[in-house]
Amino acid sequence: MTPASLDTDTLRLLAAIDEHGSVGAGALACGWSQQAASARIRRAERTVERDLLVRRASGSILTADAVLIVEWARPLLDAEAVFRVSLDALTRTDAAVATIAASQTVSEAYLPAWLTAARATLPATHWRLVSDNSEGVLDRVRSGEAEVGVIESPHPPGGVNASAIGTDRLAMVCNPDHPWATSGRTVSVEEVATEPLAVREPGSGTRATLEHALARHGHEATRPAAELSSTGALRAALRAGIAPGVVSPTLIADDLAGGLLREVATTLELTRPLTAVWRGLLSPHARRFLTLAASDAHNRPVTDS
Structure with a gap:
């Protein structure tokens, strides 16, 4: 028998109902009509073969099974939110963006959390990510293509300002x-x-x-x-x-x-520094980004795996 599966839109709707206390409020938070949300929940109930809502005249709330499903889903939904922020930063082509260049290791292991924090504290700033190896990142910063770069090379970079913001272990x-x-x-x-x-x-x-x-x-x-x-x-x-x-x-x-x-x-x-690099004066949003990045990097154990 194939295990039941719920898509992330349905899981996000269930989480919103749990957070806001009703189907109507949860649907509104997800940008859906209450009718569409109710239909989605009914389909989900058929999928998992159990009730997900306690339906009352005064409103509907999640069943105990649905609450459990939401708790299981939270790491997935959090990861999806981080992924969406990172993908948006990678694919933006607007003129009014802050471009961050990062080595491939930094892009995969650190940038998603840093960009999510930056978006939360600087919602008016649009972020664009450029991923390259460490030498490529330095070239992009030196040429002015990127305002800030983060590399993990053991050698002090030349021709740029540099500051260690953390460490990474190989x-x-x-x-x-x-x-x-x-x-x-x-x-x-x-x-x-x-x-x-x-x-x-x-x-x-x-x-x-x-x-x-x-x-x-x-x-x-x-x-x-x-x-x-x-x-x-x-x-x-x-x-x-x-x-x-x-x-x-x-x-x-x-x-x-x-x-x-x-x-x-x-x-x-095999421990190496995470180093921020830039040219000239940093803009306020770039300074804030580096502060967030340094705070996160210093709070991660070097042996983190």
Whole structure:
């Protein structure tokens, strides 16, 4: 039997009814007519094969089952709201926007929360996101295409103003069948230096962090087993078992939890700074954005996964 499923519009309607206390008020909050909302609830009841409303002459409220469904749905609805804000920032083409450039790791792991907070505190400002590797972000800021950039390179950037706003950790990970995963021991710096790894392209902060960490111990990385131009491609290569590699654990939390990838202990230090970069004087909204970003980044544990 196929499990019942409710779409996010219906879940959002149920949450609004729960919050506002009636079908009419919940429908209004969602921009629907009460008739359309009632019809949507009836369809949902047929889907889950149980009542979702206690219908009374004085008005309708959620059943205990519906309240439980709403509580289960809240993380999904919160994630969808963050996604909508981030997608809007990525696709805006208005002239009156604040453009933020960010490295791919920052764009995936941090920007959604930062943009959501910025939209909440600066509702009149329209935000546009440009994602690139760390060197690309620096080029966009230097050229004036972006007012503010956030990178995760270990090297101090030149030609721009810069301020550390937090830290991010890279993890050494591999397919569960790789010898590093099955040995249960700590991998040495020398082993990392001589093992062909799956790596990001030159210019990436992730690649630069790995090479910088090895250089501090007098090593150069061996020839890569694979060189990937995005975090998604790197993740796929790691899962396929092409080679071990380093990646922010925040971006592969589901793979680690599901056992598709395994984090390997190593003596190589792979923490790197999150650095804001800009040229000239910052506008008030850009300053506010960086304040929000720094507050969030400092409140996240470096080992967050």
